[in-house]
Amino acid sequence: IKEKQENLRSPICCIMGHVDTGKTKLLDCIRGTNVQEGEAGGITQQIGATYFPAENIRERTKELKADAKIKVPGLLVIDTPGHESFTNLRSRGSNLCDLAILVVDIMHGLEPQTIESLNLLRMRNTEFIVALNKVDRLYGWKTSKNAPIRKAMKQQSIDVINEFNTRLTSVITQFKEQGLNTELYYKNREMGETFSIVPTSAISGEGIPDLLLLLVQWAQKTMVETLTYADKLQCTVLEVKVIEGHGTTIDVVLVNGALHEGDQIVVCGSKGPIVTTIRSLLTPHPLKELRVEGKYLHHIEVKAAQCIKITAQGLEHAVAGTSLHVIGPDEDVEEAKKTAMEDMESVMRRIDKSGEGVYVQASTLGSLEALLEFLKSPDVEIPVSGIGIGPVHKKDIMKAGAMLERKKEYATVLAFDVKVTAEARELADRMGVKILCADIIYHLFDRFNGYLKDIKE
Ligand code: GDP
Ligand code: MG
DSSP, X not given: OHHHHHTBOOOEEEEEESTTSSHHHHHHHHHTOOOGGGSGGGOOOSOEEEEEEHHHHHHHHTTTOTTOOOOSSEEEEEEOOOSGGGXXXXXXXXXXXXXXXXXXXXXXXXXXXXXXXXXXXXXTTOEEEEEEEOGGGSTTOOOOTTOOHHHHHHTSOHHHHHHHHHHHHHHHHHHHHTTOOEEEGGGOSOBTTBEEEEEOOTTXXXXXXXXXXXXXXXXXXXXXXXXXXXXXXXXXXXXXXXXXXXXXXXXXEEEESEEETTOEEEEOBBTBOEEEEOOEEEEEOTTSOTTSOOOEEEESEEESSEEEEEEOTTOTTBOTTSBEEEOOXXXXXXXXXXXXXXXXXXXXXXXXXXXXXXXXXXXXXXXXXXXXXXXXXXXXXXXXXXXXXXXXXXXXXXXXXXXXXXXXXXXXXXXXXXXXOHHHHHHHHHHTOEEEEESSHHHHHHHHHHHHHHHHO
């Protein structure tokens, strides 16, 4: 047993809930940074990952419990997008996770995406803890920065406590209506049967120590099996990014196993499988999110769970949202290539290539899936004839241009969260192909409708 405990990997925790409940802000609060204000429309568009080392968790929780046993090396937290057309991205995020934080706004109770997230978690049998966030918004709340929640509650007037209790009871009732038993975590005697609620404020930090400690202790107590470090590699590409001095890199989440400098890998590419060798393994400094640029630490080996930036040659067309494979010494390269392309091919099969429609370009396989789903929904219904991942290049314009003779308005590239190269823009102008860019999915819809109106006039 001793050996097992010493060999635990970091749990991966996914943070879910309705838009604006404070998911990103909660992470910001634990990290002590401000990603939330830098996001497009304040909505998280890509999955971001942050590693919290055990020392940091110990520091943040010592006021709550000075001698807490933390057996895991840390906690890897993945923030997922909140907009309703992001089910796909969310389902990818929750797929990677061992456990989750479900964030509920104490002033709003359960909202549509809370329920959607809840169902996703139940479907995957993922354990979760409810963060009942924004307690500082209770009328008359007295701030005690970063305090354990019971200590913070002791500072409150009877009116605040009454309002808190009323709202808490109402949330517990709403969960009950969803067939779920929940209870304030320090009153919960049967974790596992009854889900725990931790009141928090992402602004002033009350309850954050409780949330962190509960997550770590719950994980290391009940998930020893899952968290026992295994050699079998499980690794997902989150983002493909050009970084100055490194060329095109991929950000991955290593769920299990280890990666080494010099490993031969295969990843899914939009132009076919990419076989390459890991040049370097980089991690951001702990507590910095992978989305935030900055200096990196170099590693010879990285063990799960971690988020890592990989530099290697030939990653230009790598597809985010797909799995990464390491080719073992006895492994057949051709087999590995086939496996690598499976995710992509399943998405490609979903569009009707013979039909008429716009050309859709997105940053990751996950966001492309989300966008395709959105365009298909009943009140949108924009047909799609072609898709691409990554920056918009000349070849994408050529493909979109094929619609010029059939249906001019479909000679349009809907570019979601991607850059457009200067050459592509120039070619589009010359050919009469329209490029519509947006960082938020439903803005693309608005732009396209605006464009249709312009054409008609
Ligand atoms: P997300 O969509 O769930 O990621 O939500 P954000 O983290 O972007 O937060 C949405 C808004 O709620 C922002 O304006 C935050 O500043 C605010 N917010 C988040 N957490 C809290 C909190 O605990 N208290 C208060 N008063 N505001 C919060
Ligand atoms: Mg967010």
